[in-house]
Amino acid sequence: MGFFRELLRALSGDPFQPGYGRNRLPRDWWKIDGFVALKPASDRAPFTDVVGESHYQNVLADQVEGRFEEGVYWDVVVRIGIVDVPTDPSAIGLTIDGRGCGFIPRAEKDALLEELAALIPPDCHGAICKGQIVGGFRDGNEQASYGLRLLLRRPLEIKTR
Template identity: 35%
Template sequence: MELVLLTTLALGIAVFLMLRPRSSPSPALSAAEPPHLVHLSEDGDHETDVVGESHYQDALIAICGGRTREGHELECQATLRLEPENPSDSNAVGVWIEGRKVGHLTRQLAATFSAVARRNGASEATCAALIVGGWDRGDSVGYFGVRLDLFNEEEMDGEPE
């Protein structure tokens, strides 16, 4: 329980720091497109689990190039996208890798992320990700899972990078 609360607090701080108003707008953004959140910095731990990956095994198999005897530990980049039209949760945040949906943030993290993103007029962010699992040893087959690396120690302490 304490880990969940700490993770939620840290994610909220990280998203706040990344979304806080800047003194000058990014020249890459046009008025017609919603702001894209900056890349959320990481500490290399990949401690935030994605949920619902069991529904997206085909996408994960395609991204990883299939199952292997030893499985995978594929480092990549994920995009977190708000899903306000999601019938299960208007705060839902989908996790996308290489243009394929691979799961969601937990409800608790999604609520924090969504609130901060909406306050800042943004709809998505990117972060480091790690795809794990996906072995096939003949007698056993492992599901793929995804873990995200959303923040670093300085952001947890409230200090920007």
């Protein structure tokens, strides 16, 4: 039955795959030279929200391999760093593979900056953490937007193994 469903989907030009998409990072995701990896929270812990990801839908979609009817839970490595935004000169920006993907909310920014300053040595390129792209499910004939959330243990801790 699955074969015929896939064949009909392919013939109709439907870009959605059945079910949901899942991507887990390899065990050594955090071993990137020059960066401090932050220890992730468990999947059940509260996530750190990201704002502005609606402006970066193309970046998030490029990370996900295809479209899925039920949406995705796609783990990614996210770089955290100060970016120059005219409306907020000390905004904390987030990037995936060097491309912008969102910001830390202003309400959490100052506390996070303080914690990062205490953890990151001056000769380091910055901090990385585990993130998760979610959403993108089929909503009628449309695709819902993707969202991004960070799996950060608070208070911040450096991942050592």
